[in-house]
Amino acid sequence: MNYFQLPSQTIKDKSIPKKAFYEYTTSKQKQLFIDVVDKIKWQYKLASDTINLEGIEVQEIQVFEINLKQKKNIESVLPIIEKAIPYHIIFMISFNDEVMLYTSQKHAHPVNENNSVVDWIFKTDWFNRSLRKYTINLKESLDKIFSDFCFQLSNNSDPGSKKNLKELIEKEQKIQELKNQIIRLEAQIKRTKQFNRKQPLNGTLNQLKIELKSII
Template structure:
């Protein structure tokens, strides 16, 4: 998918029950019913590509093959929290895939677990149409931020990954507020209040337009 060096190759199937310690009965069932196979494809680290690390020590690439075309946010979160390294998930169904990757930090009371700060995702794409790249330059922090930058939906030149996350969260909050106001307009019966809500909606949409960066 990303034409990474052979030195990064792992190509190891990860048993679905490897995450049993992190799941309840319902979640175990979801792993069994929704996932065909999990494969650890690549490991990007100082040992495999000789790039320095700082906050980010390792980037792993996992391929998740599905039994049906669905998004598996909850399952991805379980895997992400169980592994204290940053992961780029390639989630496949037949000839389509989407990408999910999370910015995260180690749990303050358990270094074997991670806390998710924000998840970047792509739309579903054809496997023949992958616009995303993993550029192996500078250091591991730069590699991961550069990848997340490709998935962002806002116009920003963030100086670091945390600034990018904060800007993206603000954008998400704005989108939720727009949907909330639209629902209020649809329910509203009073003309004067409806006018005020429409003015508020236009103001919010203008703010969103100035921030929006469409995904390829």
Template sequence: MLSLPQSTEFNKRIPKQKFYDNLSVTPELKRVFVEQISVIYWRNKLATSTLNVGQGENVIELEVFEIKLNQPSLDIRVLQLIDKEIPYHILYLLEYDGEYQAWIGYKESSLVKENTFKVNSYYHTEWLPQESISLRLDGLTMDAVYEGFIRQIAWRRLEVEEESTSGERIGLKEAVERDDKRQKLLKQIAAIENKVNLEKQFNKKVKLNTELKALRKELEGLK
């Protein structure tokens, strides 16, 4: 499916109980693990020891987890919990009824707790047949391999960030931060558009439209 080198194959089943028994999981989230997930496999381990690439400054290893689902969606809190507790970067392959989604988070080391991470944003593909999930293994370091996966999976959400005003390619961190701002603005715009449609008073509608115009202008500046 991903055509990764045989040297990276791990193919170990991970009992889902390991996640909700050993980590700080609420009863509600434990129920999500039980009801939404069928089985979890650790498919690949990408590292300098398994690939012919250099060590990264931020990425030591990148694990590939395949999660087989009992339904066509997964509560994102599951991925957030796993990413928070496992001190490596992770590419997820969600499978349901023979189709797959690739998920990956932009993951940074936590400044609060050593050996833990925070994920600011997740990116994912559409549901696709197995043969259509194709990710290139690009880059000479683990940092570059990780960035390549994010840019391929995020696709249009980050592709507009190709160059800065100086003509140089915008770094991944800045591209992700700008996309985060864009997504927040889109949500704000949608909420105010809904208020405009429901508002009956002319003066309030004018005020809302003024806010809407300002937000749309700010959004245009991020494109």
């Protein structure tokens, strides 16, 4: 199925054997591949030779569909595929009629050019395949195409925002950092019995929540 309704010249529709990635796995990850992943398909290739658009940071965008045997979280498997393929990848994880989209901004490893360093992950919750909530918009450049898609997946981007992807990632990281601080502080307050010690902790907690609300 041409889910993203992209031009015919971008369609690959080629199966990729799971064993192609086994050499990059631990024994536990390999077993997850075997138990959970049914099929891996290379669905689309977005590059200068398929859409006549180029990029500076993004040279190609590959779209893979991964069909699951079981509806399980396979986020420990996806970085393995990303490690094996240096290009930016959009994953469409499928189970029956449900879909989850996942991608990551990454850059080349400064020492090992065959590896990539993931800067940030963007993903959706599960949703019905019939709901075309997300699109790959072929416009301007490969960098713009990928950035636009990441903004769609982000829960923290402002509609019509003019920020670039780097700024969005910095915002996502700050939000996650504040959420982690709040979780740790709430746990500390719960453990603290003395009222006089709880007061300053509650004050700090309120400040963090105000800061988080101002960013979101």
